[in-house]
Amino acid sequence: MTGKDIRRAGLSDLRRMKESGELRPPIKAEPAPDLPDDFWDDADVINHGKPKEAISLRVDPDILEFFKAQGKGHLTRMNAVLRSYVDAQKSKASRKA
Known part of the structure; x- marks a missing residue:
């Protein structure tokens, strides 16, 4: 999304936009x-390049x-499974x- 795609709107503006059809409802996804x-x-395993934090688990x-x-x-591998879930x-x- 580029900066020109971003607008500011108050609650009343959003309600008006919704009523006029300017806002689309979210896509309903099928269950996985x-x-x-x-x-x-x-x-x-994919390394995201971020430093890991040492913890006790x-x-x-x-x-x-x-x-x-x-x-x-x-x-x-355990971290990769957790990353996939997150x-x-x-x-x-x-x-x-």
């Missing part, structure tokens, strides 16, 4: 389908063992707004 069992088979032992069993980089939730929230 169930993912197939092999969904993550070809997934790649408690996870279930089987979760940790699952990621460790995949070899070196288990914490990076991005999906943000995308879903922006569609609702």
Whole structure:
């Protein structure tokens, strides 16, 4: 979006714009389908280039063992799964707004 696409409007302006059809309703998205069992088979870890913050995190032992069993980089993969979830939730929230 460029600067010329941005306008200021008060509540009364927005109500008038909505009534006159100038504002479009948000797109109603279909619910996400169930993912197939092999969904993550070809997934790649993407580094977003931002520095990580060190924390202490408690996870279930089987979760940790699952990621460790995949070899070196288990914490990076765990972060990638969390990143995927956060991005999906943000995308879903922006569609609702």
